[in-house]
Every structure is written in structure tokens, then in C-alpha cells.
Amino acid sequence: MRQIPAIAAGLAALAVLVTSGCSAPAPPRADAPPVTPPGPVTLPAPTGPHPVGTTVLHLTDTSRPDPWNPDADTRELKVTLWYPTGQRDGKPAPYMTPQESELLLKASRIARVSYDILSTTRTNAVRDAVPSGHGFPLVVLSPGFTKPVSTLTSLAEDLASRGYVVAGIDHTHENHGTVLPGGRVAECLACDSDSDPGFGTGVVQGRAADVSFVLDRLTTTWKHSRLIDRGKIAMAGQSIGGAAAVATMVKDPRVRAGIDMDGTTYARIPKDGLSRPFMFLGSKDHVPGGLDTSWDRDWKLLTGWKRWLVLSKAEHQSFTDLPLLAGALAVRPVPGVLPAARSSELTRAYVAAFLDQHLKSRRQPLLDKPSPRHPEATFCPEACARP
Template structure:
């Protein structure tokens, strides 16, 4: 589950975009459908994220946070510094769309495949739905907060489509780049590479990264909900309603964060191995496992899910999606998954369908546990989603 980054998939699919797909088709709300005619050489390809499903426009801003009390565990002698994106409901959809990622981040993400400028620019130039710096919508302490932690090797931008959707439904969302575990660009122009990518995948690394990510989340919560908040609209956040969701290594980190930080009251693991077991005393807070493939329905191909399931002593659900692959929970499924038929990475479901299911079930979970809204979808099979199995 906590697998290597899908850099090869991104490079291969983006290369196909350059060769085979006209810009007009890619800019559609669900951009990757049937193969199209060859693009003219002078037309740069354009990728676009699907539109959010909620009633509100979405705004966003980026924060550069420095934790002077903590030495960076991956860069000796330097304080820990993070880039964080905040998404939130906005008063208007008018304004400049936020960038997806920097060209340098895309270049580093794809460097092992020797991707050319067209491929790099196609990914970096993905069209988002959020407006940079838009005026927020909401009352004081009115927005529940969801923290998103990406998979190993992937930037925070890989969960933008989920973040935008939650924001459009009335949540504040904080997406974190865990520095040195993915390419990260800072305001002064520096871009740190994924310096840990060669050492990832071992139990020792998984345990260390889990603890580092939990500390990152707690620091971000300090800076968003403390006396001197880093975001000028932080007063909108309801400090009593905070949840966390993550993909792969980010999902694994959610339980450890919830055990070590009482502010995080509900969590979701999207297809991530648990590197640090839930202790025998149990996790009493609401938690949802959202997994790919049929194997999870019978106990999972990853033994850590079955091991930790019994120690989830509060409200819990084990949701399995037939036809989804490990990376189908990220933006790369709707952007690129339909162009490369790699079942291990994306599964067999269309990318747009995978995103719809992810948004629907993650949104329903937080609606129930952070807003107190009934969501029967989490209790039984849904006719609209025959691919989904819910274990209570």
C-alpha cells in the first residue's frame, strides 16, 4: 500500500498527452475520455481538474511555515520548514486560478524518465478550480478543518481535487508538503527534491516518517489555531472540529496523529500501510479505512489493516472499492489514469469514477463526524455505488 511514487506513470501518460490529445478535449470538466485526434505540434496540452461538487466557490492560499523548535529530521542543522496550501469556501469564483504546482516541482517529479519540457509543463500547468486569495465565505469559528497528507514521494497538490471538493462543501482544508518526501518549492525560489525517495519503503523509514508527519500536522495546527495564526482568516476555523485524511503513507500517519494530538477527532486512511501499530489501548475516535481492490474485502492483502482493525475501538468502517488501484485516490487518476491501463496503479475504474467515489465517501465521513449530519451511505450498500463494500 505505501508504494513507490508513480513517477513513471505520470511521465508515460503525460507523454501520450503531448502526442495524442488536443487541448480542447483536455480542458473539459472530465478531461480524459476516448482517444482523440493528434494535436497540432504548436498546441500545448492542457490538463484540468474536475469541478468540485459543492455549492460554494473555492479560494486558496499558500503558507510558508518554519518550526524553529524542531530540527529537520531529513536535513541536519536546519529548522523544519513546510509549505501548506489552504482551501476554503469563497464568496466568488472570479479571479486568477491557483497554480497546480511549479515547473521545478514537476521537473523533479518526472526527472527519472527524462521528461521533456512539454510533459513537465503539461503537468505543472494543470488547470485548478480554486481562486488565489479569494475572499472567504463563512462566519467566525464556522468551518470544520480537514488536514490532508499526501502519499510518499507525492506533493500536496496530488490531493487538490479532493481538497477543492471539501472546500466547496464548506470545509477549510490544509494540504501539507512533508519536506524532503516530495519536491517542494518555497517562496524564495528554492525547490527541495525528494531526498528520501531512495531510502523509502523500509519499516524503519515508514516508522520514522509516520512520526515526522504527525509532528508536522501538530505544528500546522498550532500555526492555524494558536494565538498568532499564520493564515489571516484563521478565525473562521472551528478548533473543536478537526479531521485528517491521507493517501498511502499520509493515510497511515492519520492514526498516529490522532493518538498523539487530541485536536484531531476523526480520520481516514486511503490505502496506506500502518507502519506504527495502533496500541492495545485502542483508538476510540472515528476512523475509516478506504481501500482499493477486492482483496481488502476479505481481510486485505496488507496484514496491517486486519491487525489494526481490531484496535479501532470507536466508530469505524472498512470501505473497499472494487476496481480502484492504489493511486486512484489521487488527482492522477482523473488526469492521467485513463491514458495508461496500469491496474496496479489506477485499477480498472475510469479515473473520473474513482475520484467521484473518493470525494463522496471521504466527504460523507467528515459530514457525519465533524458536522453531525446523517450519512446512511456509510452504513449499507448504495445502489449508486455497486463497486463499494462497507464493513462495520
């Protein structure tokens, strides 16, 4: 399964990492010369005033079976939380485990670097830091298909530094590898079905159920539930994770606002519309009448506050950490593609502005009209040229 579409063909060795489906390019030639990567990548520093803590929860929903594993009568989820803390010193959290890095790179047929290389990525959040404060808005993050939620870490850390609790969900069996308690590894069982009719619709409905369950637990039984303002919850996602934001808002009224970052949508909005705030943030393939037409269809049914922004020179994964990680994988930047640091800066700016306006009631002029400081952002549908 693919979301529309992937990244420039010139990213050869990264082709699977930066697409959202399960297909893989041909493996590197056996006689290819070895590559020495330049060293670990450090994610961009958060821009808000709060130090950031992070922790991992493993939750089990006993009310439903796993949709991908017929032998599992419960649904296990790994949830990564980022939040404000007063603790500035401490051990930074790992970006992902060595095993998760290996599974992702092997599935992507990237064999010219050490398989644990992504586990060396340097984050900015202190592992298991004590939370500070209470009553923060909650933002749920959902990643692209086959990708772990760690690929949204830079955005999550920035939001936490700005005064949000962020819950990133690894939707079990929908990425190349999630390490569960006891060292168990949940691999991508969904990848075997990604070409089936109705696959996308099934995925987003399953993810909506995952989100509702996580909200139930975080706002009631989690030991730090006081951190969360239950009346201020939003969801953002990339690729099919963005599509899942639409599906979740249709099903769960607790989610007051949503963002779809470059994801073809699947869940149908009711005919009477969706009146809660929503923002599309995407690449050129999401201009009106472009390669993906789902945004054209859904735009008419968004009856509340809404924005449709397209970033020039952005590609499908420009809204994730993957371009930032290219250096660790010895991949050269592709001419004409939005530079990694700039794509991260733009994504952070527009996502934070949307959330500040709709969860913190702080008006954001950035969302009202084009900005000379952000010339890459075009407001659609009026200002977007059709292909």
C-alpha cells in the same frame, strides 16, 4: 519504499507517478516516437455550494530540526489552504509550479511530454481569494510518499466547496520537489533512506509532528484563524499520508476523526484502542487477509465508530488526481481499472459523507450499508472475500 501496492502494470510510462516509492522504471527508448498530449486537464468541478479560494503558507517550526536535512535546525513546511469564499471571479490557482512539474516528471522518467505540462492543469480555486464566513471544520490532507499535496487537489477543492477549510501539507524532503520561499527547491532527501528498517514508522511520526505544528499555527496565529472551528478537526491521507492519519490521532487528541486511503499503517494503536471515528477506504489489496494485513491488525483496535470500505477495480492512486492527469501525459486508460472520473466521484462521496457525519453531525445513510448508486463500494470485513 512502497505502500501496498501500486497500479496496474499497463500504466507503463506512469509507473513511478502512480506508485508511492522512489524506484523508477526503465526510461523510454531514445527512438520512441514523440507524443502530442491532448492538452491541459481540467479538474472536476466541486460539487458544493461555495466558491473555493486557495492560498499558500510557508511555516517554520523552530522547535525541532528537519528530520531529513542534517544542516537544517528548523523544519520548513509548505501548506496549501482551500476554503469557502464569496469570490467567484479571479485567477485560478496553479496546480503546481513549472519547476515542481519538471522535478516530478524527471524523477518519474517521463520524458515524452513537456516537463511543465502538469503546471497547466486547470483548477477550480481562486488564488488568494478573500475567505468568507467563519467557524468551518478543518480537514488536514497528507499525500503519498514522493507525491506533492497537489495530487489531492480535486478532493480538497470539493471539500472546501462543501464548507470545510482544508490544509494540505507538503512534508518537506518527502516528495520529488517543493519550491520554498526565494525559489529554493527542497528535493526528496528521504528517498535515499526509503529501504531502511523502520523507515515507515519514522515517516509517520515525523508527519504527525508536522500536523500538530500546523494545527498550532492555523488555529492561533494565522490571520484567518476565525475560519476554523477548533473543536472540529479531522485528517485524511493517501498511502503513507493515510498511515500518518493514524499516527497523528494517536498523538494529538485535537484530531477528532481520520481517514486512511489505501495506506499500509505503521504507527501502533495503543492496546486500549482508539475510540475516535476512523475509516479505511482502499483497493482490493486491503481486503481482510489480503496483500496488506495492517488493516486487519488495526481494525480490532478501533473501538469507536469505524468503517472499512474497498472499491472494486480501484488501484493505489485511484484516490488521488493522478488518474485524472493521465490524459495530459498521453497515457491511455487501462482496461479493467476504475475510470478516473468515477474514482474521483467515489472518493469525494465517501470522504465527504464521513466528514459530514463526524464533524457536522449530519447522519449519512451512505455509510450505513451498500448503495445501489455506488455498487463499487464493499463494506468490510463481513462482505469482503478473502483472496
